[in-house]
Amino acid sequence: RSWSVRLAVASASCSRSGALVAVARTAQCVAMAYRGPAYGLSAQIASKIASKRDPELESQILDWIEEVLECRLPQAPYEEVLRDGVVLCKLMNALNPGCIPKINTTGGQFKKMENIVMFQNAAKEWGVPDLDVFQTVDLWERRNIPQVSQCILALGRACYLHPEYEGPCLGPKPAEENKRHFTEEQLRAGEGIINLQYGTNKGANASGINFGNTRHM
Structure with missing residues (x-):
């Protein structure tokens, strides 16, 4: 009986803990969703970040996503199209099939x-x-839509590496690594070059220049 009681108490405790975690997560999401407007320094920072938005890049990103998904996106502001993550997850599955097994379309x-x-x-x-x-x-x-665009641009550029x-890819192709290998003979030949062959600037100096000095008559 004592073990049964202990198990029952432990089970109840776990249930309460799980409920508390769920409540905490819900409260956090609600708080984030209903965050009030920014003032003072926070407002200045938000305004500065917003000024970095590039409408042309955002349009290119949406066009690229439509081309990859082969479907039209909803007619809505840029951030609203992406905000629930559904379009982004579909984009990843189109690039790398099966990388996101389940997309939350409801909830x-x-x-x-x-x-x-x-x-x-x-x-x-x-x-x-x-x-x-x-x-x-x-x-x-x-909070930072330009950073979202930067991430998607980096995603489109990473397509070149696959x-x-x-x-279709997005943006310029990343620079490829260009390693150079030198033999021991070439390295030793480089060490034997006389320093004067590199040139010198010892002949050029400021000797005799009296700019800024008082002229004595």
């Missing part, structure tokens, strides 16, 4: 934010550098 805020996180992880696996990956709040709270991918 609350937490499910939508989960889509964004899944996209971020898949983008890193595709080759997007960590520094180019935006934070979840950058898109969900619209020969198995035959679809």
